[in-house]
Amino acid sequence: MTHFIPRLYPTTKAWLVLGIILCSIFIPGYWFQYSIFLVALVLAMLSGVAKRYTSLFLKSIFIISLFIFIIQTFLVYHDHIIGSWYIFKVSSTGLQASLTMTSKIVAIGAILIWFFQVTQVKDIAAAMQNAGWNKKLIFVMLSTMQLIPQMTSMMNTIADAQRSRGVETEGNLITRMKSFVPMLGPVVLTSIEQNEERVLTLESRAFSNRQRPTLMVPVNKTKADYLLSWIIIIIMLGIFYWGVFK
Amino acid sequence: MRKRKIGIRYDFNLLALLLIPIGVSLSVVGYQLSTVLKLPIFIDLIGTVMVSMIAGPWVGAATGILGNLVNGMLNPISIPFAFVSLCTALATGYLSRWKMYTNIVGIVIAGLLVDVVSATSSAVVSVLLFGGVTGTGTDFITAAFLATGQQIWTSVISTNLISGTINTIINMVLALLIIHNIPPRFLVKLNYGWNYIPKKLRRLEESLS
Structure with a gap:
């Protein structure tokens, strides 16, 4: 059960x-x-x-x-x-x-x-795909769920790197506020760089094609x-x- | 400057579409970072604001709504507040389209307008669905207003204006700071990125075309 x-x-x-x-x-x-x-x-x-x-x-x-x-x-x-x-x-x-x-x-x-x-979100996405929902919508949904943990770990890496080169993350309010941009900036810029590559990859794999794609993980009704x-x-x-x- | 077709039908190109996940994750990461740094404000709008500025109101609205849905998987209360994200994103996006974020006067006016829009829309959701409550610490301010004999609508809107103003402005300023660091060769591919490219490069581009 x-x-x-x-x-x-x-x-x-x-x-x-x-x-x-x-x-x-x-x-x-x-x-x-x-x-x-x-x-x-x-x-x-x-x-x-x-x-x-x-x-x-x-x-x-x-x-x-x-x-x-x-x-x-x-x-x-x-x-x-x-x-x-x-x-x-x-x-x-x-x-x-x-x-x-x-x-x-x-x-x-x-x-x-x-x-x-x-x-699971991937099951919902598969069900939406079976029901003929918009492919782009499903892709955005799935890729959001994948990107959040990725970006969190990237943020931790960057935070460690910035701390090791001397950006202060503790102290009074102004010091902590100042460390915000050096922490978040590289995360955004890296993701944006990756974004362009992702667009090229998707286009080279016929993402904009109107055909229905084949599912890697088929979810079937019993x-x-x-x-x-x-x-x-x-x-x-x-x-x-x-x-x-x- | 070359004319680009903009509007809800043209905004969702692949590059803008892939900005949506980045915007949502940016809001989540921003929120985590503001708790790690123990800041008294929540940087949970930054992704929505940034995407609305560079990719237009409708892509921004999609980012905001998706962000609330993702949060809603763990905390269903945040699902109806997607309306607030929608309004904030639309306001920011249209203000960006009207070139409000390119000079300091425009930024101040835009900040105030977006603040009023988000405070009012948040009050609409919270009063109609939750009786004026949001489930966070700001409810104590609302309670204090109510105890002095104010009406529920005035209390909730004043609470939102008090607690939200600094929040909205800081989110907006951070988003602008990040946008100014985005390379122009990426901004130029976006429908609304033109205004954020440095003037020198814009002139160069105009003289070439």
Whole structure:
């Protein structure tokens, strides 16, 4: 099971994400939305990424939800004050507003964190290519994901080199600010030099050709994907119908 | 000066297209560097600003949006803030097209305009979707404004202007410093690079053609 979910076709998982996003936007109330956190947690456990999922969730979504509660409930002026302490006034309207707002953020954020933890970007790119998306868009996406770690390591090399020739990276604020350009400048200039070579390479390999390229890592839909896609779509339509119209 | 066709249909040539990953990584690296150097500001816009200046508003906008999506894989909160990157990139790109970044007066005016644009668009996203919260330390300033009885919109926009002005200006100045170090033979191939080539070389090119 741990390998089953990450190996599913990306579109299958995307259907689930899309369904949950639409349902949590349109279904009134907040119980359904908050329960998505648990659903995504169970899914993360099944895919073997529960630890990372929880830590990412706490670091981003939980903190922002907490802030929203504090600001909306205590500080924004609303009617129906149910209690007050010093300058803080607790209002039921504000509480209601923050419940609706945070519940949606929790639902959408949770399912998105899960999705990106179990789906690799190269699989998404392959799926997009199979679906006939723009080739240039896919290339830019993939090459961004490759370039970020490359540039980070290049920055570390350059930082070491600059430090060894005497650029100060510690000290007061102005000293640290001054070291910014000698650190970042060479990174940019090197990448730009490489950029021209990359253009030549791509052109010599017929990148601008309109033909569909052959995939190095083919990603194929299995029977389980078709079955699961339909199950997910039907369940989501059902939840949507029951939640919105009943 | 020879006339180049510019606009959304012509801007996405291969050279500009390959600048997008560089811009995104530059923003990420800039952010890492500002945490390594323990700076009180975040240099997380520098890639978007640089690409918008030399490759035009639309390529810059693509850089900004992609950058937010990449961050969004780990922190989904940053996905809606792609709107802010879009607005900042478009403003910077059009100001660059109108040659605002070539003289000191233009740079000051452009800095203020971009600052207002980014502060307002950020307030729109954060008030409408997150009730005025961004999940960072600046929320305490917003809270302080609200505690004095201000409305939510005024509080959030003032917070953004206070915390964002220095940030925007430093990002812009750093981007300009880096652009002035880019070799002219690269700038001349880009649709919007002409204004950043030293005057002497521009005259030479004009006299030759």
